[in-house]
Amino acid sequence: MNQRQRELHDQIKNASGRLLLSHNQIDAAGAMAIAEALKVNTRLTELGLRGNQIGDIGARAFAEALKVNKTLTTLNLRGNQIGDIGARAFAEALKVNTTLKTFYLNENFLTKTGINALMQTGNTKCTLEGLDQQQRVTVPAELAQIAARAAAHPKPQPAVNLAAEIQQLRSDLTAKDKTLQQLRSDLAAKDQELATNKQELATRDQALAAKDQELAAKNRELKSALDQIDVLERNQAAGGSFSNFDGPIAQIPLATLVSATNNFAADSLLGEGAFGRVYGASLPGPRVAIKKLSAESKQGTVEFKSELDSLSKFRHANIIAILSYAEEGDERCLVYEFMPNGSVRDRLNRKNNTPPLTWSQRHRIAADVARGMHYVQTAFPDHVLFHLDLKTDNWLIFVRAAKHLDDKSYLRTQNVQGTAAYMCPEFFAEGRMTIKTDVYAFGMILLELATAAKPGPRLKTDMRKAVKTQKFIEMLDSALKPSEAELRSISELLTLAMECLDDAADDRPSFGSILVSLDP
Template sequence: MTFVLNMNQRQRALYDQVKNASEGLNLDKQQIFGDAETQAVAEALKVNTKLTWLYLRQNQIGDPGAQAIAEALRVNTRLTGLDLSANQIGDVGANAIAQAIKVNKTLTWLHLSKNFLTDTGITTIRQTGNTICKLDNLDEQRVPSPAEWAQIAARVVANVAEIQQLRSEIAAKEQVLAAKDQELATNVQDLQQLRSNLVAKDQGLATKDLKLQSALDRIDVLERSQPAGGSASSFDQPIPQVPLATLVSATNNFADDSLLGEGAFGRVYGASLPGPPVAVAIKKLSAESIQHYAAFQSELKSLSKFRHPNIIVMLSYAEAQDEYCLVYEFMPNGSVRDRLNRKNNTPPLTWSQRHRIAADVARGMHYVQTAFAGHVLFHLDLKTDNVLLDAHYNAKVSDFGLVRAAEHLDEKRYLRTQNAQGTVAYMSPEFLVDGRMTIKTDVYAFGMILLELVTAMKAAVQLKTDLRKAVKTQNVIGMLDSALKPTEAEQESINEIVTLALKCLDEDVDERPSFGSILVQLGP
């Protein structure tokens, strides 16, 4: 195929002539008809299916040309007669033709007389075993004349020169390939080095990330362990009272466009107090809640004297003409319930954020139950609506409107009330049915919050039942909030949280963990 593509004009003309010939073709006594031209004829014979006889007498076909013809005879199944007499074919060419007619079954006559065959070449032709092909005047051979010797020598010299040229070209190409190979090897080595450098950098970044995260965790633990603004005793002062008119002005007379939300104890408004701008949330107590306010006013003031990172800060209050307003720090990310609902198209909470919220709530509630040496406080309305998030998604427990206190209460004793209030889904059985309060009452509500953090579903008795079934069937992942795509490590953490939640939701009070042991399980 390469030869056909690189033929000169003379070779191309011969090739087309033979390729398109039918029946017979006479190419006797062609001037300058040598081996190269014979190569073109041979290539055409390989594809011609109509030519039956071919005369190539009295040309200058040598052994290379005879070898090309022999290759064509191996594949041609149409040619029946071939005359190569009076050329310059020697024993080498005769041997190639002999090998071809061993396999060719269509050639019936072949003329090789008046060539340069010796007895060896003649014997080779005759011993092919082919009984179909007739060999005429094979013994009639000749000796090259001085002119023919000169032609043969010239061809040999030309062939040698051509071979040398080809070798030079091959050597040059091999050098180019060697250079390319070396360049490729260098590039591969450079690429491997770059990959090694990237791996090393990735490992270095991973190490730095771990160190940074460890430092941030330590800072977070330290910050959380320190009361805001100093020690607890530094806030052992009455809550500042501000004029009600100040709050009326800040909220534009409690206008609807300042309203942030509404709960059981009243409406909450957003505002900015005069002086250095301070964003606050102002809760205006409803008429129905005012009758309860006097009963727990002392507990509210006692609790607010202590600052804790996970308890909402009461900044001040206003009281005038039977109207009561409580002023709290503003929490820009709203409630955990709002974030689980993705209110206002906010992005979903990550598992890391949810786990931290759980720890924050437990830490805040542990503080509520242990901050006062003389008595224990109950929240009694702990729920995701009452857990608020600051700008960094740190959680703070809020809405202590139902807080009750009991002196010297331990894990076995309880306080009874005839007026159990709160949100039913979060109320423990003993509190809901009998009005009995213990330090494990708020733990039950905390367990429900944990299930909400895992599933994003709203609190309900059925949610507890469904999670218990999921644990038994090992299908907790089927109840996850669809926004969560946990890693393997996070899935393990989720399973641990679900197990902890169900312990907190145990109907038996004594089987529920305390907030102190919950903190140990959740980690710092």
């Protein structure tokens, strides 16, 4: 740049707001200096260059600047020497520029060709002033002046030797070609590795599919075996079940149970409930479960013997049989037949990777519990028996405690034991227990069978809302895949559960009516 061009460049570069350079004899070189400055200026918004000597060369420089500049809103090039070549350059710039709002190009040398190019840019934000009117027609004198100025600014010659530049380009191309060949070779190796991995993956998938089929077959075998066990337990012959003998419960020495459990060692412990701990042991004959009653039961010898007399009369397929007992001083133990399949809660939790319970199995469990409890409450016409600790931690139902009451009377006590999540509101509010207390606990068990969730007030509240809005499917155990018929069965069971969990004890159904609903 010469001094004049440098001054124009710096003036534009540092300008802000509005700048007028009209009638300053700015030619192509000056226009290119101004254009370079516009590329970096971020404060100039209006530029007036009216009446200068800017032609197509300068116009092309301005067009390149407009592609970059983001602040200029007004550009006035009225009365210059811009032709169609410059107009086409501006048209390309307006396709990408979104900040220029007003552009003056009247009194230039534009023809219809250049005007049409400018009008077809698709830019709707920029207003083009004076395109189709006030355009000048070139005369020989003006053409001579333009030619003279062009001759005064010859095109710069290459600063480097063309042959050397071509040689360098060829060298670069050869290097890039070698790089490309290496990349192709690497890609082929990766493709081969991928093909090998796919083959290995396919082989593993086949092996996995075979294992899945084998596991499915084992699950079918297990389900068949469990179903057979269910049938055998429900239809066991009289000679093969502990539940079918009659007569008083035999008393055995406490020392026999102490020896069988290694003095009630922890490794013999099966579980613990509100009324004591249960141990597994092998006496002469089949394996048994020994319940060591808690010292807090505060039950005397007379009451204990009376209770044993009542329990000895319990003979039902859904109630675990008491085989014998031991009593020495304050130490009392009950010996039950052993149930090897674990508890309902264990199966709902899929403990030890046991398969999930099907809906038919869960429904059968509910019916069996109701059948056992109906027997408990109706076995003796002259008095009523309570369970008082009904929950899913028991696989089959057996009597934990029994109280002799009239059918309409109730028990008020400060020493009743049970599991809080299953206890009815009247117990917490008044300490009152009735035959409907076990019905409330049974309702909570029904919710557990459907959802596998933990029991408690939250489960009751959430399910009541879900049943009311018919959105109970979202709360079901994810292991269940119910059919349409099973969904109807589940809906009926949940409705029954809500009736059993009624806050008013008198509004809860009896086990007799529950049994009719579950096992019509």
